[in-house]
Amino acid sequence: MASSQTAAGHPSRAMGSALPGADDAALELGRVRDARVRRAPRVPSWVLKVVMALSGVVFALYVLVHMIGNLKVFTGADHFNEYAHWLRTVLQPFLPYEGLLWVVRVVLLVCLVAHVGAAGVLWSRGRASRGTHRHQGLGLRNFTARTMLVTGVVLLGFVVFHVLDLTTGTGGAASTSFRAATLDQAYAYENLIASFQRPVAAAFYLLAMIALFLHLAHGLWAAVSDLGATGRRLRAVGYAVAGVLALAVMLGNIIIPISVLTGLLS
Amino acid sequence: MRLVIEVWRQDTPQGPGRYETHTVDDATPEMSILELLDRLNDQLVENGLEPVAFESDCREGICGACGVTVDGNPHGPQRNTPSCHQRLAGYADGQRIRLEPLRSAAFPVIRDLVVDRSAMDRIIAAGGHVAIDAGTAPDANSLLVPHESAERALDMAACIGCGACVAACPNGAAHLFVGSKLTHLSLLPTGRQERGKRARAMLSEMEQDFGPCSLYGECARVCPAHIPLTAIAAVNKEGLRSFFRQKDD
Structure with missing residues (x-):
């Protein structure tokens, strides 16, 4: 039945003859081809998944801290601006002005390159291994898992916009009244209010936070698995933490544009 | 019960394949998917046509030989049930049923519904076995295995290697299969002695045919041996352990 290609041109096996004493010719029966889907990759997929898990956890911790910092907006304009100023001057004179911010920026950028790069390689390997007949009819099942690429791209776009809007204050993305921080004063509060008073910016923020929730909820749970958590209790805790953290970050951030648009913050 | 069967026909591994439509008029609800194929083949042979090639052996869910994709579901619409145990009770008179091989780039079609699973x-x-000289059977109670380890090893050893997990995965990953083997062998005294070496060998072999795991969880839905998703985490766990330990055990 099978048009078996025999041992000729057989790529070398990992551990020599597969089964000592076995009839190699018989083992070949029923084989259609000996070609693999790909040659042994230099960086295995499981290592790339660990890279994604670790960089993803860094992002998750960052957005958690970022969200808690954001909530200081409810403590008043002066306090919030002082916090923004403090972030720039913290640990002086051990660190230069904006020292901590730049450390964080470099770490995040390295994680971003690793995370996106690994995602691209894994995506293409997954497609190659699946082949031409795609898995269809999944419905709403594993919706978060299947939309990781989409939510990831939305988040990447949002990060670019967010930096242009509230960090660099680049025209087009930022509000017209944007004021950059000076050496002794930050205007984070005013910039934030001015930005969110534009309904389109607020709507994009809302969309990005929903994407963040979906991405984090699945990503953190996947990280638990990719970092090798097999214990029953550990997995249960990981599953719960992934969901709770994702939800907390989304809700904590979303109330800010809503408060601005409803006039609670101005 | 009358069923309209769309079945994948492919004469050679090179393809191309196509769907053929046939009607079986005397299907019964207690028939399995494989018995439906038997019935269809009787019909085809009576009419002088070539029967549909498909694999099956024990037909009691323990051998792992059977495995067809039914309406997009590896093994069939019922969860955690092999093709040989999937009954037609869920189908209504006149309904269409689509049968195709297990789909994955790692499983090239040999003919019709038969795929080449030698990638598994x-x-x-490469390493899914015990390759040390284990000697003769030890005296009773001289080599103690905790009850919990024995139970877990047995649960993971339940894998019958049917390949449905791979076909269910949108990435064509084999993590459920590999994870079950790694866990099973690493829990027991003889298998444990090659734990690191085995993980390296099996993972590097797996990389060449199968995709990465994105934790869709589709594999655990179809697995006829009820291997839990925990097995997937075991792949990375054993990978990390062997990487940092750099030893054979």
Whole structure:
């Protein structure tokens, strides 16, 4: 039945003859081809998944801290601006002005390159291994898992916009009244209010936070698995933490544009 | 019960394949998917046509030989049930049923519904076995295995290697299969002695045919041996352990 290609041109096996004493010719029966889907990759997929898990956890911790910092907006304009100023001057004179911010920026950028790069390689390997007949009819099942690429791209776009809007204050993305921080004063509060008073910016923020929730909820749970958590209790805790953290970050951030648009913050 | 069967026909591994439509008029609800194929083949042979090639052996869910995709579901619409145990009770008179092979780039079609699953055999050959001289059976109670380890090893050893997990995965990953083998062998005294070496060998073999895991969880839905998703985490766990330990055990 099978048009078996025999041992000729057989790529070398990992551990020599597969089964000592076995009839190699018989083992070949029923084989259609000996070609693999790909040659042994230099960086295995499981290592790339660990890279994604670790960089993803860094992002998750960052957005958690970022969200808690954001909530200081409810403590008043002066306090919030002082916090923004403090972030720039913290640990002086051990660190230069904006020292901590730049450390964080470099770490995040390295994680971003690793995370996106690994995602691209894994995506293409997954497609190659699946082949031409795609898995269809999944419905709403594993919706978060299947939309990781989409939510990831939305988040990447949002990060670019967010930096242009509230960090660099680049025209087009930022509000017209944007004021950059000076050496002794930050205007984070005013910039934030001015930005969110534009309904389109607020709507994009809302969309990005929903994407963040979906991405984090699945990503953190996947990280638990990719970092090798097999214990029953550990997995249960990981599953719960992934969901709770994702939800907390989304809700904590979303109330800010809503408060601005409803006039609670101005 | 009358069923309209759309079945994948492919004469050679090179393809191309196509769907053929046939009607079986005397299907019964207690028939399995495989018995439906038997019935269809009787009909085809009576009419002088070539029967549909498909694999099956024990037909009691323990051998792992059977495995067809039914309406997009590896093994069939019922969760955690092999093709040989999937009954037609869920189908209504006149309904269409689509049968195709297990789909994955790692499983090339040999003919019709028969696929070449030697990519999984290669993983087993690479390290899914005990290759030390285990000697004769030890005296009773001289080698103690905790009850919990024995139970977990047995649960993971339940894998019958049917390949449905791979076909269910949108990434064509074999993590459920590999993870079950790694866990099973690492829990027991003889298998444990090659734990690190085995993980390296099996993972590097797996990389060449199968995709990465994105934790869709589709594999655990179809697995006829009820291997839990925990097995997937075991793949990375054993990978990390062997990487940092750099030893054979």
